[in-house]
Amino acid sequence: MDHFGIQVDDLEATLAKMSEKYPHCEYLKRPSTRPFAAISANDPDGNVFDLTQAKGDNIKDVYSHNDWEQDRTICHVGIRTMHAEACAEFYMDMFGLTASNLPIEGAYGVTDGRMSLLLLPWSIKDYANTGIVGPGMDYIGFKVENLEKFKEDVQGIADANPLIAPSPVGSGPEGAARLEMLERTSLGSWHTADPDGVLLDIVT
């Protein structure tokens, strides 16, 4: 996972506020080839995100026709970061996101009403029995209409085409430790991965 993006009403005002209140959070203008981003910026911990303005000229691809509804939607993204509380304050103050209660110790949730950022405290001690992954984006959350149906569909896809089967999650003692950590620090009742190993947190 690499970065995420936020759409704002007024890009210029957002950047002016960020420069004034968070001078250590830098930003720069992106090449015009990007279908979403007008600006890339970083939060107080150096997590990179894109910024664009609603109805901006550079909005292309799915970002220009995202007005349909479907049963399975992206609902959150988990970010492990050194200073979760400070980052949560940053996103609330800068983008008007509101705090959401999370059943995860030390974590802060901020939401735009549909999509949430889960800011999880990064600690090397969480990786005692598995390979250490540095701070940054950790998993994507999906909301599904029916977990059993979703699991059946995943199995059906894997049966039909092994090249797009989920990458194994929880294998061996180190995989089991990684899965335990994911289960403890996410919202979903089932966890899997895309074929490339990106972790998915499935909620209903």
Place this chain on the structure above:
Amino acid sequence: MFAKLNHMALASDQYALNARFYEALFGLRGAKNYRPARACVVSDGRVGMNIIPRREGRCSGLDHFGFEVEDIELAVDRMKKFDPSLSAIKRPPVRPFAAYSAHDPDCNIFDLSQRNIGFQKDVYAEEIERTERHFSHFALRTKSAERCAEFYSEVFELQPLNKKFDDDNYYLTDGNMTLAILQWKMEDFADMDPQRLGPDHIGIRVECIEKVMADLDDLTGQNPIMRARPLGYGMEGKARLGLFRKCPLGEGQTTDIEGTYIDLTEEPGPSGTNA
């Protein structure tokens, strides 16, 4: 020296092929008593590189580095003295190198092992003759470069190298390897995708860069899987290569088969010798 930077690790989807690439192009050596189910490990005789299979939830590319120290307890004590919020954890015993893993003030992760502690495996336990082409530096690109340089200097007694007055990077040496701590700036990524903080590239000292490039061409001719990634293509490729070239420790640039940046130098090492 109190500490030696003698371990690097990269995560790869093609870890075994990538290990063969380093052996074939740079003459690095694998362990005699290797463990086939785990990472492939190659060494230049002084520094080992573990090419680990990429697991779920991880990115491919350079992952971390490691120090062998005279006294782990002292190193951890110094870390805590530098910043009490820094942590170290004991590692599972399957690791061939690490007794502990820890992080610097910017969360760059490194392993710690103690000289002659007895549990090292693979290339870390074997006597391997120094290869002609060998590792020269490991580069981190990080937000608090100055503070990180102070950290590695105070905790591991790495020595600062001279640099140009307008260079905001830091270069610290253990006498053999240089740890390049490059200043991460958002403005550096104006014409490309911003890259997150962390390991940036490795450096390899060679007898002749031109010869290495000719060897790479020959290698790809022999085995088309053994090829470097194209560098400098298109506007964004040019920008990425331009930033890579700003590291003053290298004079030639290439990649391994999975795109890890490799900086090549013919310059003598910090001790003034090529050996």
